[in-house]
Amino acid sequence: MIGFNVPTFIGKEYDYIKQSIEAHKICGDGIFTKKCTAWFRERFQAEEVLLTTSGSAALDMAALLCGGQPGDEVILPSYTFSSTANAFVLGGYKLVFVDIRPDTMNIDETKIERAITNKTKVICVVHYAGISCEMDTIMDIADRYNLFVVEDAAQGVMSTYKGKALGTIGDFGCYSFHETKNYSMGEGGAIVINRPEYIAKAEILREKGTNRSRFYRGQIDKYTWVDYGDSYLPSELNAAYLWAQLEHAEEINKNRLATWNCYDEAFRPLERAGRLECPSVPEGCIHNAHMYYIKCEDINERTELIEYMKSCGILCVFHYIPLHSAPAGLKYGHFDGKDEHTTAESKRLVRLPMYYNMSQEDREIIIEAVKAFFTVK
Numbered sequence: 001m002i003g004f005n006v007p008t009f010i011g012k013e014y015d016y017i018k019q020s021i022e023a024h025k026i027c028g029d030g031i032f033t034k035k036c037t038a039w040f041r042e043r044f045q046a047e048e049v050l051l052t053t054s055g056s057a058a059l060d061m062a063a064l065l066c067g068g069q070p071g072d073e074v075i076l077p078s079y080t081f082s083s084t085a086n087a088f089v090l091g092g093y094k095l096v097f098v099d100i101r102p103d104t105m106n107i108d109e110t111k112i113e114r115a116i117t118n119k120t121k122v123i124c125v126v127h128y129a130g131i132s133c134e135m136d137t138i139m140d141i142a143d144r145y146n147l148f149v150v151e152d153a154a155q156g157v158m159s160t161y162k163g164k165a166l167g168t169i170g171d172f173g174c175y176s177f178h179e180t181k182n183y184s185m186g187e188g189g190a191i192v193i194n195r196p197e198y199i200a201k202a203e204i205l206r207e208k209g210t211n212r213s214r215f216y217r218g219q220i221d222k223y224t225w226v227d228y229g230d231s232y233l234p235s236e237l238n239a240a241y242l243w244a245q246l247e248h249a250e251e252i253n254k255n256r257l258a259t260w261n262c263y264d265e266a267f268r269p270l271e272r273a274g275r276l277e278c279p280s281v282p283e284g285c286i287h288n289a290h291m292y293y294i295k296c297e298d299i300n301e302r303t304e305l306i307e308y309m310k311s312c313g314i315l316c317v318f319h320y321i322p323l324h325s326a327p328a329g330l331k332y333g334h335f336d337g338k339d340e341h342t343t344a345e346s347k348r349l350v351r352l353p354m355y356y357n358m359s360q361e362d363r364e365i366i367i368e369a370v371k372a373f374f375t376v377k
C-alpha cells in the first residue's frame with residue numbers, strides 16, 4: 001500500500017530530543033526553540049517568529065492580536081481547513097466567506113472589495129497548496145480600507161511571492177508543523193509577526209498573559225500577570241524534532257519538488273488532451289511542493305478515481321467540504337456574492353500521495369495508475 005502521507009523524518013531527531021532530555025529542559029523556549037525561530041527570522045527575513053503548539057494556535061493568536069470586537073467581520077475563503085475560521089469565531093468575529101479562483105483555489109482577490117463593510121477588520125488569506133495568493137492586490141485593498149491581513153501559510157513554509165517568504169507579507173503569518181506538513185514537529189506551528197509594535201503583546205499572549213519573556217531576557221527582575229493570554233508555547237521535545245528538519249530544509253524542499261515535477265510532467269499531456277486539470281502556479285510564485293492535486297471532470301469521476309487508485313494499493317484523498325455549507329459555517333458566517341467556484345471546484349479535486357523521500361518506484365506506480373485510469377476510461 002502506498003500511503004497518502006509519511007511524516008518527514010531525517011534521523012537527527014532522536015539525537016536532539018535526547019539532548020533536550022539530558023539538559024533537563026523539556027518545557028518551551030529552550031535552545032531548540034531558539035534555534036528554530038532564529039532560523040526563520042534569518043532565512044525568511046521575518047521581524048519576529050514565535051513557535052506555537054499548532055498552526056491553529058498561531059491563527060488563534062493572530063485573530064486575537066488583530067483586536068476584533070464582537071460583531072467585527074473577517075473576510076476569508078470558504079475552501080479551507082476549519083482552523084482558519086475557528087480562530088476568528090473564538091475571537092468574536094463574524095465570518096464573511098468569499099469565492100475562490102478556480103486556477104489556484106485561493107481567495108479571489110477581485111471579489112474581496114465588494115465584501116467589505118464598516119465592520120470589516122481583517123482579511124485572512126490561505127495560501128492553498130503552498131501557492132501564494134495575489135498578495136500585491138490584497139495588501140493594496142487592506143491599505144486602502146485600513147484592514148489587517150493574516151496569512152494562513154500553514155501549507156506555505158519555504159514558498160515565496162515575488163521573492164518574499166509567505167507569512168512575512170501581511171501583518172501576521174501562521175505556519176503549521178503538523179505531521180502532514182512539509183516540516184514537522186508532530187503537532188506545532190509558528191506565528192510570524194511582521195509589525196514590531198505587536199511583538200510584546202504576542203509574547204504576553206503566548207506566555208499565559210505574563211511578561212515572562214522579558215524576564216528571561218533580563219529586561220525586568222520579576223514577572224507578573226499583565227494581560228489576557230493562554231499557553232501557546234510548544235515543548236522543547238517538539239522543537240528539537242523540528243530543528244532536525246530545518247537543518248535539512250533545502251534538501252526536503254528539493255526532494256518534494258522532484259516528486260511534484262515528476263507528477264506534473266507525466267500529467268500535462270493528459271491535461272492537454274482534456275482528460276484532467278493540473279495545478280497552476282502564477283508568475284512570481286515559487287511553491288514548496290506541499291501538495292499535488294488533479295481535478296477530475298466531476299464528483300462521480302473523482303469517486304471512481306479514488307476507488308481505482310485504492311484498488312491499485314494507492315491512497316488518494318480529497319478535501320475540503322466548503323466551510324460556508326458546514327453546520328458551523330452556517331452558524332457563524334455567510335457567503336458574500338455568488339458561489340461560482342468554491343463548491344464546484346471542491347468536488348473535482350483529489351490529492352495524490354506527497355511526502356519527503358518518495359521512492360522513484362512509487363512515483364512511477366502512482367503515475368501509471370493515474371494514466372491508466374484516464375486513458376482506458
Ligand SMILES: *Cc1c(COP(=O)(O)O)cnc(C)c1O
Pocket residue numbers: 054055056057080081083084126152154155175176177178187188189
Ligand atoms: C494544517 C492547516 C491548519 C492547521 O494547522 P495545525 O497545525 O494542524 O493546527 C490551518 N490551516 C490550513 C490551511 C492548514 O492546512
